[in-house]
Amino acid sequence: MGAQVSVKNETPYGWYFSTQDRGYEYVYPHSTKSFEEKKLVHRYIYIRYGNHSWNSFSYEYNTHKGDTSFILRETYDRSQIQLHCTSEGGTKYCPNYGKNEEDERQRRQEEERRRLERLQREQRIQQELERESESSRLKLSRATERLREKQSFRGLNQHHKFSQVLHQQIEDDAAAIERNxxxxxxxxxxxxxxxxxxxxxxxxxxxxxxxxxxxxxxxxxxxxxxxxxxxxxxxxxxxxxxxxxxxxxxxxxxxxxxxxxxxxxxxxxxxxxxxxxxxxxxxxxxxxxxxxxxxxxxxxxxxxxxxxxxxxxxxxxxxxxxxxxxxxxxxxxxxxxxxxxxxxxxxxxxxxxxxxxxxxxxxxxxxxxxxxxxxxxxxxxxxxxxxxxxVKEKDADTIVKELREANCPEKLLVLLKDVLRYMESELPKYQLEDLSVEQINDLKKKISSLDLTNPDINTLKEVLIGMSIAVQDCSTIITQDNTKIQGYFPRRTQLASLLLLLLTQLTGNKGCLLEIGTGEGKSCILAMFATILAIRGTKVDIVTSSPVLAQRDQEEWKKFFNMFGVTSSVVPPRSSSACSAEEQEECLRHAYRQQIVYGTVGVFAADILKQEFEKRTVRDKRQFELVIVDEVDYMTLDNGVQVTFLSHESSGFRHVEQILSNIWAMISTCRPVEMLEAGEIKWATSIQYLHKAVTTAVMGLETSKKLLSN
Incomplete structure (x- = not known):
């Protein structure tokens, strides 16, 4: 008689096994399959997972030792599969492919849900903006008609109190460079x-x-x-x-x-x-x-x-x-x-x-x-x-090496290397932690006390750990069926970018220009950077390339801002079509009172024009303390030839109307005059020609030329 061999699958995944004499057979999850084997000293069993083309386990055993069972089970943390042989007493391990596939499927589902959620949000924002644009167009049309009706009156202040902002492309020859x-x-x-x-x-x-x-x-x-x-x-x-x-x-x-x-x-x-x-x-x-x-x-x-x-x-x-x-x-x-x-x-x-x-x-x-x-x-x-x-995430040494090749100052690289190595080893330990109210308040105190010209390394590390946990908390999603989709930590490249923005003063520069690749999470970097500076009492203006992106990013990170008690808004704010012009302007002033303001370059430029030339306090007392430009190439290159102007003349120009009228009257009286002595055609007023004719008749042609030249 031979020995009884059993393959006991205690995992929730299917496995295949074979021997020297048998082809592969399937073992269902949580089931057992047995077969009889000859009594030999050297017998082999091969076990593979699912549809893999390679063996996960290869085990040699001795059937003379009696009946043998091979037990497949997950480790306590489900990270590996262990194969235990009862006759030999040995245990082997392999990755938990089934769990990895489940995690990958779940990750894909999470990414797809996030993508759909962002897409729906962008579509909703786009529809709202289109409705507001249509409403503004109708209101502007009605206001224009009323303005035409009132042109016979002298109430210029009322006529020009509210204006439309226009954007116009500069003609190619308007910015021509003088060059032969x-x-x-x-x-x-x-x-x-x-x-x-x-x-x-x-x-x-x-x-x-x-x-x-x-x-x-x-x-x-x-x-x-x-x-x-x-x-x-x-x-x-x-x-x-x-x-x-x-x-x-x-x-x-x-x-x-x-x-x-x-x-x-x-x-x-x-x-x-x-x-x-x-x-x-x-x-x-x-x-x-x-x-x-x-x-x-x-x-x-x-x-x-x-x-x-x-x-x-x-x-x-x-x-x-x-x-x-x-x-x-x-x-x-x-x-x-x-x-x-x-x-x-x-x-x-x-x-x-x-x-x-x-x-x-x-x-x-x-x-x-x-x-x-x-x-x-x-x-x-x-x-x-x-x-x-x-593609594995870049480690701290790789990031520092790339920055050194880009001629980043060595003083900054030493600090970056220390902090990023710490984040690389310590951040995964906070995977399941949340920030309490006390921890948030303590984190805000550390941010406020941080000296960016000579930062304390330990404090800087604690700040980055806290901000990373906050990002994970705010990116966690609860679905309609109460399924929790765990959020994400910022990647090391994002943390390195944040440090470069924060520690600009170490390089002796007032500004910083970073090139961040597609998919590297610019909005996350900007949200963390803006929050830290807002906590330190700085007003932050974030310039985006479109109103849809401005509204989307503000909505996406509003929860993050609120966690630290930082206020945020978008300009122009969404307003009801029933609101009057005065109410809309008050909403705009309220938006500019927030700590972080999102908007496009055209909107910011228009509001500056209103405040500087029309003396309307649309920005209230807000100054440009810190400006973050997202997609700077769009603003300087793609959209660099666009200018913003108000749709009417400045109210102060009414004081020069009389002068302009006189100039126009003088120009209008100019007529082509033929000079008989030279046969030339010159443009001159009738008074000028009369003066020339009288001078010539009285004093002669040469004397007339000298007088006129003087």
Missing amino acids: EVIDVEEKFKELLLKYQIKEDNEIQNHQIWDRIKTLQNELTVQYCTENNLPVWSQFTFDHAVGYNELSLTEMLTVLEASLQFILHSSTEDAKDDGDQPLGLEKKYNFLLGLVEQLHATNATLAKRILLNILDMISELSPQGRDILGQILFNRIWTPTEIMLFLCKSPAIKCDQLDSVLHTALTYHLDCVLVLSALTYETPLMFLEEQIRS
């Missing part, structure tokens, strides 16, 4: 010829500078076509891709220099021997690819434009996909070669899925090789999401 482009380009062109020892024909030297540049460019492309056995008509492909008709004179010179660098510095012999193109492209596109490579480092905008033209000719990507690739190149996430490799190596998958993959690569700055690997899977987007989630 032709002279500058001619000088640089001469330097270029001297650098590459190029001689022009005497006849060509007399041509205009743009003709000289184009002539040399054509000679270079013809030379490339000849050396690579390409038809001369390929030059038209080059011109179309480069978009010569749309280039400025400076850009023409830039393209010429890039062409010289590519053609004269590349190996002609290698090009001749290279019969098979590694990327599967025609030889004529090698020139364009090399041109983009050269421009990539010096003129990313021009390189992006040429790449998009190339993609129009050779790629079947959707317009959105091409635009994303252009942004990837512009942001230097991939090189031009990597982009071409992606186009040639990517399998034929749906365009909408490919667009999503490229958007993910752009958002998270993913490596080209990783994206190409993802395209080999049936669901590449899910693969990339898994890779993004699996």
Whole structure:
């Protein structure tokens, strides 16, 4: 007889087992499966979890010792699965894959719930703003009609008491820079010829500078076509891709220099021997690819434009996909070669899925090789999401190393390293803790007493621990079925950013500019930073890129602000359409009395204009003590040419109305007058001409000229 072997599964998950002689059999959760085994000294059993392709356990046992049971159970903290053999007495461990899958599913559900909740909040805010905008438009229309009716009266104060704020884009020529482009380009062109020892024909030297540049460019492309056995008509492909008709004179010179660098510095012999193109492209596109490579480092905008033209000719990507690739190149996430490799190596998958993959690569700055690997899977987007989630959080040493490479002051790095290492080891211990009222009050006292010019390290650590617990408390969600979704701690990169903002004075600077990547939690960093400064008695203005984001962030972090007794608001505040203009203005003043105020740059600018020029105390006594600009590139670049102004003249201009009227009257009387002695046409008033005529008649022409010149 043999020995009885049992596999007892005490876990809530299914497992498979096999032996040398038996295939894999399934053991249901909380069940037992037995089989008879021959009595041998060396027997093996293999156990794997669920649909895994690898064994979680491999156990050798001796059936001569009698009946044997293998018991699968979870450890007390459910972090591992233990396999205990009754005959051998040994125990082995493996990760609790089932629990990990449950946690991952729950985490995904939590993220999806948070995403849907934020989306619903943004949609609600957008609808409210649209309703308010429509209401304001109707009210403005009615007010305009009433104003027109009252134009016959002199009540200017009432007419201009309330105004509309308008935003207008500055025309391109309004901010033109005084510069003689032709002279500058001619000088640089001469330097270029001297650098590459190029001689022009005497006849060509007399041509205009743009003709000289184009002539040399054509000679270079013809030379490339000849050396690579390409038809001369390929030059038209080059011109179309480069978009010569749309280039400025400076850009023409830039393209010429890039062409010289590519053609004269590349190996002609290698090009001749290279019969098979590694990327599967025609030889004529090698020139364009090399041109983009050269421009990539010096003129990313021009390189992006040429790449998009190339993609129009050779790629079947959707317009959105091409635009994303252009942004990837512009942001230097991939090189031009990597982009071409992606186009040639990517399998034929749906365009909408490919667009999503490229958007993910752009958002998270993913490596080209990783994206190409993802395209080999049936669901590449899910693969990339898994890779993004699996990226471990940066440790303190890595963060400090990156900051040192960015030339962060060493004095600040020493402090950062100490604090971040402490947070790395101690913060996980507070996973299940909440802040009591006494702890919050104690934390506020520590924040108020903190000297940011020479901070106490221990106090700073305690402040960050307290703020992290507060973030976790406020991000915890209770669903409709009373399920508690645990909140999150700020990541170490977020804490490092907070420290850089707080300790700016250590570097001797008054301001601080931080680049925080997508998905790194800027709103959380700003909320913690604003709260700390508000507790210390500073008024904080947070400038966002849109009213929707301003309202969303204020609502999202209002619970966090209230926890520390910090007041917050959004400008302009939501108001009822039934409110009068005076009541709305009082609501605006009340919003500006709060410690933290969210708004857009246009709203803040308009309110400053009202306060400074119309002497309306819309901001009450609030000064700009601290301004936090979210998406500073939007304000300075994307929206940098927008100006804000009030829709009517300042009330003080009524004092110069008489002067302006007189000036206009004088201008209106000007008429073209023909000077008989010279045959010229000059604009002058009738009085001026009469004076000139009388002076000439009495004193002569020469004397008249001297008098008039004086």
